[in-house]
Amino acid sequence: MANSPHLIGMHFSGPTLRAALVQDDGQVLETREVLISPDSMVEQVASVAKELSSVSGNVTALGFGVPGLVNRQADLVIVSQNLPSPVREGLHSELTKATGLRVEIENDANAAAYGEFKIGAGKGVRDIFYMMIGNGIGGAIILDGKLWAGSSGFAGEVGHITIDTEGLECVCGNTGCLETVASAPSIVRRARERLFRDSTSSLSRLGLAKDFTADDVAHQANEGDDFALMMIERTGKYIGTGVASVINLLNIERIVLGGGVMDAGQLILNPIIQEAKRRAFQPCFDATEIVAAKLGSDAITIGAAMLARDATVT
Numbered sequence: 001m002a003n004s005p006h007l008i009g010m011h012f013s014g015p016t017l018r019a020a021l022v023q024d025d026g027q028v029l030e031t032r033e034v035l036i037s038p039d040s041m042v043e044q045v046a047s048v049a050k051e052l053s054s055v056s057g058n059v060t061a062l063g064f065g066v067p068g069l070v071n072r073q074a075d076l077v078i079v080s081q082n083l084p085s086p087v088r089e090g091l092h093s094e095l096t097k098a099t100g101l102r103v104e105i106e107n108d109a110n111a112a113a114y115g116e117f118k119i120g121a122g123k124g125v126r127d128i129f130y131m132m133i134g135n136g137i138g139g140a141i142i143l144d145g146k147l148w149a150g151s152s153g154f155a156g157e158v159g160h161i162t163i164d165t166e167g168l169e170c171v172c173g174n175t176g177c178l179e180t181v182a183s184a185p186s187i188v189r190r191a192r193e194r195l196f197r198d199s200t201s202s203l204s205r206l207g208l209a210k211d212f213t214a215d216d217v218a219h220q221a222n223e224g225d226d227f228a229l230m231m232i233e234r235t236g237k238y239i240g241t242g243v244a245s246v247i248n249l250l251n252i253e254r255i256v257l258g259g260g261v262m263d264a265g266q267l268i269l270n271p272i273i274q275e276a277k278r279r280a281f282q283p284c285f286d287a288t289e290i291v292a293a294k295l296g297s298d299a300i301t302i303g304a305a306m307l308a309r310d311a312t313v314t
């Protein structure tokens, strides 16, 4: 164990820091989950990084997946809803200082995409488009084995393509983005609105729950609840609409769909594929595989670690 180099992968999941000590081949050796306080974010992250590096003694690099716009070349988080400005500016330098490791900061969807590409559902092809559908919707483009970052690091923001020109305001400033209808919080919002105005949905078990999450909607859909199933299928249609645009734009070999919303499995994957087929240019659709991700909630930590590993080897 001492001979093979180890990596650290980290990311924020809401207020929780998830961290992992990762083997060179992507296998997770140890994990940590720490509730982060907004006042001491950087210090807490640095302390977990230090702790994990001391476990191995052979850690060569650290990768951090951050939700938002990240310029990896400049080591800066440019926009992130979750991170106050001192954290965005200080994360890279403080982590480097605390651990003495090479640190790579990358957008969380880019990191997850890289993990799937290396050891998950993206393995075996050269080009993939990855979508992470969870609390937000992110995306990443890997071309010829490399993350395609765009001119300033922000490529792949598929969650902010417009689906409904009359739609709701999005965190990005636009209206009607894919994220405003198909992210986990948007599924809950749409389900609530529908339950409130549609008496035919009164048989749904979701209507009896005081509070429910997107996971609950998926669970009830799997249990055969018609209303929940309809909500999941409609969400799939929205995502499939976005996927069709990606197919037409990139003519890419494989599209990998990950993130918590995809935990609904075939119930959401099937309508996504059907809608993409209906909307995309047929020869482009025929040339694209659409598959579910494989690494689950470890995708970001593993991918961030793999990115840091490969950035070290120059």
Ligand SMILES: [Zn+2]
Pocket (backbone or CB within 6 Å): 159, 160, 161, 170, 171, 172, 173, 174, 177, 179
């Ligand atoms: Zn948006």
